Amino acid sequence: MSSSNAYAGPWSSLPTTLTPWIMDVINSMGFARMTPVQASTIPLFMKHKDVVVEAVTGSGKTLAFVIPVLEKLIRRERKLKENEVGALIISPTRELATQIHSVFSLFLSSQPRSEEGEASSSKPTYPSPLLLVSSDSSPAEDVRRFMSTGADIVIGTPGRIDEFLLGKGKDTVSVKELEVLVLDEADRLLDLGFQSTLTRILSHLPKQRRTGLFSATMTDADALSELVRAGLRNPARVVVKVQSKKSKINKASGENKSTRGEVLEERRIPANLQNMSISCRSSEKLVQLSRIIRHEVSQHHCSRFIVYFSTCACVDYFYRILPSFMPPNTTLYSLHGHLPPATRERTLNNFKSSPATPLVPSVLLATDVAARGLDIPDVDVVVQFDPPSDTKAFSHRCGRTARAGRSGRAWVLLVGRERDYVDFLAVRKIPLTDHGRFARDDGVLPLLDPDSNEDEDPAVLSAQTEIRQTLLTDRSLHDKAAKAYVSFVRAYSKHEAAYIFRIRDLDLVGTAKCFGLLRLPRMPELDQIPRNGWQDADVDWNSYAYADKQREAKRITESEKQKVAVADIQKRRRERQEKKKANAAWSSKVVKQDEKLKRKEKKGKKREWLKLNQPEPEVGEKRQRGESVSEGSDAGADDWDELAREERMAKKVKKGVVSQDAFDGEFGEL
Template structure:
C-alpha cells in the first residue's frame, strides 16, 4: 500500500514533469494544486506501476488517470498509427463515460493538429448508435483512447478484431470498478481483458472496494500498488470518514405522508436563502416509475414554479438521457434546477455547480449512500446532502451510517412558514401530539399543511388519467423496491403505514396489493387513506388515442363483460405477495445455477478426456517414430554403414 501525501503539492512539483500544454490547461481549469489522490496515483502510473485507488467521491480520481494516459501517449518514441489504440477507459454508465470523454477532450483540444492525432479520444457507449456506426466512427476518427461502457467496448473489440489493433495498448482503466461488477459486467470485462496485451498498465478506481474487486485485482494486475485516501473526521479525532470534509450530511424524520412535503420545503428554504442557498439539486427516488410520476407532479406544483425540473433514469432511451443530462449541467447558475433520478446518477458524475443532494428514499445498497451524497461537495466546493426517513424503525439507519464512518447530523422538521421545529423525542411541546414508540427517536408533528398539499397533488393527478396510472405504478414499484432492501432488518414493509404513504403519493385510490390487504386485515390496523371521489367511467386520458381505446374497452365491458363474468367458471387466481414471488424466483434461480454448473462440469470432464486421449495418441506416435528410427539405424550397423559405438551413443544403450 502506497503512502499518500497529506498535503498535495503543485502540478509542477512532480518528479516526472508534465507536458507544458497539459500544465497550461490545468491552470485554465483552475486546478492550481493536486489533490492527495492525484499526488499518489499519477507518479506511480508514470513509473509503469499497476494501481488500485480507493478514495472518497469528489477527490479528483478522473484526472488521476486521464493525465498519465495523455503523458504516456505523448512520450511514445513511435506515435501510434493506422488503427492502433493506446488506452481503454471502462465506466459503468453512459453519463460517466461522456463526462470522462469531455475532460479528456478539454486537454486534447489545446494541442496542435499533429499532437491531437496522437491522443485523440473516442466515445463508445451504445444506445444511440449501432455497432456498425461505431466501427465507421472508429475508421474515420482513428481514436487512440477508447472511452465507453463494457458492453459496447466488448462489441467493438470483437466485431472489429481485424480492425482495432490492441498490440500497442499502454493503459487499461476501470473507473467505479465495484459498480462495474455490481451491475453484472464481469463477462464483458473478462472478454475485454482477454483481448488486451499482458504487458500493459492497469488501474482500478473506486470510492469503495469490495471482495469482487480483490478477485479482479488478483486476476488482471501485476503486483499492484494500492492507494487509499482517507478523510479524517474533525469532530472525532483519529476517526476516518467516507465523505469529503466540505460535505455536510443530515437527516430529516417525518411521517410517511410528509416526505414529499419536507422535500419541497427544503427546496423552498434554500431558494429563500439568497446568500448561501443552493441553486442546483439532485433528488433521488427508489425507482424509475417514481421518477416519471413525481416529475409530472413537481414540475406542475405552483409553489415550485421557479425551479427547472429534469428527470433521468436507466429505462430512458440513450438519446433522451444524454439530452436531459446536458440540459441540466449546462443550465445557467441563475436558474434554480432540480434533477430527479435513480441510482443511475449516483456514481462518478461530476456536476461542478451542484449544491444539494436530497434522498427521498434511502438506497437499497447502503454503499450507494455515500456515492449519492458525493455528487455535492466535490473538488473542495461546499455541499449539502439530506436523507428523509420515516419516523419509527427507519431511524435505525442512522446507526448503520455511523458504523460505515459517514458523519451525519439531525435536521429539524421544516414547518409551513419554513421555520424549523426540533421533533426529536427529548423535546416536549404541547402543540404537537406525542406518539413515541420504542424504535422512534422523534415525535409526530401535526402539520396543518399536509392535507392541502396532498389535495394539490391530487388536483394535478385528476387532470389526466395517465398520471393516475403512473401514480399507481410508482407506488407498487416503491413497495417492490422496499422489500428488496439489503438492510432488510431496518427497512421492513410491515413497519410502514402503506395507507399513509399512499396519501403522501397523492393516489386517488389504493392499488390491489397483497401487502396492503395483509396490513389492513391485521389486528389494530387503521385505514388512513381517504379515497378521492371521482367518476372513473368519465375520467379521461389527455392522449386522444389512449382515450379512444379506453372508451372502446369500456363499451365492450358494459355490453359483454358482466355476461362473460357470469359464464366464467375459471377459479380466480390467488394474488401472491411480492416477497413470496421473490422467494420463488430465488429457488428457480438456484435450480438454474445448479443445472448450469452440472452442464459445465460435464463439458469440462469431456474436454479433459478428449485432451488425455489426444496426449496419449501423441505419446504413442512419438514412441513409434523412435522405434522406427532405432530399426533404421540397426540395419545400417548390420550393413557396416554405421559402427556399433555410435549406435550405442545415439540410443543411450
C-alpha cells in the first residue's frame, strides 16, 4: 500500500454485494471506500477461505473480519439454536475484546427487526454479540447471559472463552455449528502462555469452520508456526505493505536531494506517520518529554497524546509528578495492567471522550496494555519514554496515531548507546528519523554523542529539585519513586535487544536524577558503580510522614516496634558480651596462660634459690665438665637451655605430638 493510495476501491466493487443495512452502517461511519486490507480479505473470507492477515496498525483490520462474520451468519439457511455459537472472536486483552464488541454492537444495533422471524424462532433473526471478560460477570453468569440473550457471536479473552466452552458451559454451549473463528492480534495470542489454552479451545471446535488470523506483526517463521498451531487449512496469506517515498541523499553534498528521483521504502508503520528519535542523557529524559509535549502543543496544535513507559510502577509514579511539567490545563490519565479492569475501562473511555484541544491537552500515560489493537482515532502524538522490551510492540505503540488515513507523529527517547536501536528497527522496516534535543526555548540542539563530555542540561537540576519538593509532601510518593526506579532497572535488564540495552551501559545515577529520588535504593546493580554527581536529599527520615493519617499512624507504630526490637537486640548482645567476659577465666586459653605465668614464677624462684645456695664451681672444674668459660658467664645459662626446651615442647603440645598432661608433668612442678 502506498501512501498515495490509502484506499482500494468502493464497497460496491466487492464480488458479493453486502447486506443493505450493513452498508448503511459503513456509510454512517464515514468509510466511503475500502482500505487495501479490507479489499483483499473480505472476498476471501466470504468465499470460505482461511486467511492469515498482516497489515500495519490503523489499516482497518477489524472491519475486515467483522463484516464477513456478520454476512456469514445472516446468510445461513438454518438459524442457530439457543445454545449454539456461530462465531468466536478471541483477543489477547479485555480492552481489545471490549472494542471489538462495541464495533459488532454498532452494526447490530442498526439491524432491522423481523416480527415473523422473531416469532418463529427462539433466537433473534439477526446475530447478537456476547462479551466475555473477567470483570463483567462470573463464568456461570456468562453461560446464563448467553442463554438468556440468545447471542451467537462470542467475543472474549482466552481464559474466559476456555471456561465458557470447556468449563461452566461444557454441557450447555454447543459449537457444532460454528462458522468462523477469529484470532485477533494472533502473534500475541500465540505467545506469553496462551498456547495451552488455545490448544484446548481449538481441539474443541469443529474442523469445518473458517479461521482468520489477524495481526500487525507476524514474521514468516511466526506465521508458519501459528498456522500449524491454529489448524488452518490451505490458508490465503494477505500481507498489506506500506511504501513511502524516500529521497536519495547526495553523498557528495550531503543534501537530501535526489539526482535520479525518489525510491520507495517499505514500512511496517502507517505511511502518514512521522517517526522520530531523540538521543539524550538518562538524566534528561523527563526534561525532553516535557519539551516534546510543549513543542507539539504550541507548534503543531496537537491535543491528544499517549506516553508509554516500561512498567506499571513507572506509570503510577509519573502520573503523580508530571502535572507540574506539562502545559497549563493538561489532563493526565493513567492506564496499566495492575489497575482493576473496571478502572482501566473507565480511564480509557474518559480519555477517548475528553474534549481535548491545544488549550486543554489530554495525555494518557500507559504501558503496553494500551499498545495493541485499541482504536483511539484522534491521537495526535505518541511518545515512547521507554523503548519496549518486546520489539514487536514498537510498531503497535506508534501505530496508535496516524490511523485510518490520518497523519500522526511519534517520538522515542534513546539514551547513550541506545542510538543503535535506530538501525535495529530499520532492519525491521520501522524507519526512524534522528531529531536533535529540544532546548529550553524550543530550539533544537545537535545530536548527543554517547561519548560526549558536554555538560548536563541545567534544567535537570531544577527538575530534580522540583520533584524532590513534591516527594517531601508525602512519604508514599517516595515509596512509589523507589518502586518505579527498581522496576525500570529490572525491566531494562530483561530487554529482548540485550546487546543494545545493556544494564552495564545504563547511567543508573542519571536515571535516579530523572526520577528525582531522595536517595538511591539498595539494589545489587548500584553496588559497584561510582556515584559521581549524586547527593542524597537532606531528609529527617524519622519525621518524614505519610499524608494519609492512618498510614502515618501505622508507620509510627511500626517504627516504635522496630525501636523496641532494636533495643532488645542490643540488650541481648550486651548480656552475651558480659556473660562471655564473666566466663572468660574458665576458658582453656586463659587457663593455659595463667599456668604459664605460674611456671615462669616458679622457675624464677628456683633460679634465685640456686644462686643463693650453690657455690660457684672453679674454672678448672667447668673445663673438666666441658663447659664454656667466658667472662660474664653464670648459672643462668642453664635456665636459658631449660626455657628453650620448654618452648620446643610447648610447640609439640600445640601440634598435638605431646599431651598437655606430659607437658605439665615435665615443667609444671619444681
